[in-house]
Amino acid sequence: MDSDSVRGVERRRLLGWSGLAAAGVVAVGTPLLGAGTAPAAASETAGQDRIPPDTLPGGAYDRFVTKLAAQDKFSGVVLLSYRGRTVLSRSYGMADKERGIRNHENVAFHLSSAGGPFLPVAVLQLVQRGEVKLSDTVGTYLDGIATDIAEKVTIHHLIIGTSWMDAPELDVHRVFNSREEVHEYNRQWARQARLVGVPGAGSSGHTAGGAVAGAIAAQIVEAVTGTTYWDYMHEHVFGRAGMRGSAYYTRTQWLTDEHIAHPYMRQPDGSRVDAVRNLDKDSLSQQGPNENPGRGFIHDVFATAPDLARFAHALSSGTVLDRPYADLYTGAKLPGPGDRLGAPAFKAYVGPLHIVNGQWVFNRGGGSGGVSASWTIYLDSGWVGVVLSNYDDLQEFGAILQRQDQAITGRPIDSPGGG
Template identity: 60%
Template structure:
């Protein structure tokens, strides 16, 4: 059973820069007596490296089925081992109004789980010699405060150590075009102020970092961020079901899951069809993801579960980054907890004696998480389109099924 520590992770910390790692599901968790990865253990014992808990009918499969039966999960889960799907399950409806059920081909809003695409895009330009990680942001962008332009580097943006902050976002604004979205977030990024010390970890001011990173991609490549990532990440990975879809596409494309948001009176509405409604959840109060015409530069996007597995493999096989630069992406940069670290847009942790790369995201009616275990070849994906999904708990159960390690926040060692 996953510990109460995992269950207690609050939604605000889940959605922050560090994802579940910073929240403690993995990172702050003490994995006392951490076990070797299944690949190593299986070789020694001559056993099948696929643990029983991760197989169809195993503990994780039964756990997710129970959540769905209790009305606590609607979406898709997928476990892949060395490129082979071990478990794939779909529950609930992608679009209740049109009677579209979930399946592997349904694309879900990723929220913050899509931010690593931007980090990959920047590193592609670094790999090509067009950007240096040590470049101050003023090397590529104009219109910034002098101290921001001169003291904050590309490395600071990618590592979440910029010290930047922007004014509170107008979460009730309804956007009507791509241009309006871009202009709004570009203006906010150019108003960023230095409120901390560059180089010191601070996960509270992420928006300026991801937007400025996206603007650098645009300034150097001459393409919009959305076009660049579509061509240089999604297309190269074979992520044919993924993209930065607009609200009109969300409303008309049957393969995009609609977010079902719970209101203060307990009723549930399709957020994208009810732009006048807002979430009462204190961590996302006033928000409705459908109000965005398209996700802000550097953020979000939509993906299917198999596409996220393709992205995971592309990080390791040279498809999107040469291997040394893929290692730069995921190398531990800043400590977040006893066994977790910040990398470039991806929290990384040591779990059960092996590395785990992970990114979570959420919004009203949106929950997403993907985990990569590079040492053993496992990838886990959880995508949901309803409120009340116990995402931290699900990640803990997935982690236990794959690694055999039980998250436990007790000893802090």
């Protein structure tokens, strides 16, 4: 892509974002208007003529998800939001089968890796305030890190995924009893990281490397702010975005709080087991090897579907990041592989970006035993799509994501993207 093309794409994206703010749909510093309440179809602000019929209650997307839920192939919440107002919000299945608590839109779901986009926001807030620079190396703020990492890996490398670090596999079967224990484990684990390539030389592709990069970046946030990473996130990211139902919960809270969905892992015999109450269970979960939920690492964030829509609109309104830094957050940095959208793909601080039917689309997904999560921000048009599930049925979950894209963009399923 030549420089003129890049400037043209950036200008269209900026105009799209400015249109959201200028329309007055979401005021700076306020939470998402009407999340989970007034439907956009009845709103003069949204405009009936701009809402694709497939996204409406009773439309093709709604009917598809309802059918899967009726077959017990989906349990969770789906939400579609347009310019700050909810178009569709549906909840299915049980948040806690043992206690008879149903899923609803104010239930928080474990995001797994789909919680990754929040850490770069915290880092960019520090950059915005002049407290750190993206070009600063790890050693500027932390000691005890391997010398080559301390001297060569920058904050930019950490949050874009090009640090080329690796680390020992996480102890996924360990159960932590306090945040202090989690904090010390993360600190020791980060100090075992080693370089396995040249920092900045494209995406490293190491899962463990991405996780340890997040752990190091979080420790830099703590070193600069003098508070815990979790407390900083709750106040300055979730709090500023109006995300009242989102947090880094402990396993004890997961077991006792009726507003947190329990994940149900698929077992070899086809049954499902509560992954929080049965940490010692081995599973052939469709998400991969059995994982210990609630480890307390960087990705162990919980969020409600309306909260993820609130974050998207707080981002577009300049609430969590000033405009230039919000644009930096979502701007394409590197080419990347395609995924479910089948469209041109790029890497950004926010996560994977695609160009779909001429607009920029961000999507971040995650999954583990009993957890499937995905949220999508259609940056130019103002749409947000969220699918959170406490089942790990990947085929059905992927079909829901395809139907969401089709309903919002009008792009036929399995067609190429294109700009």
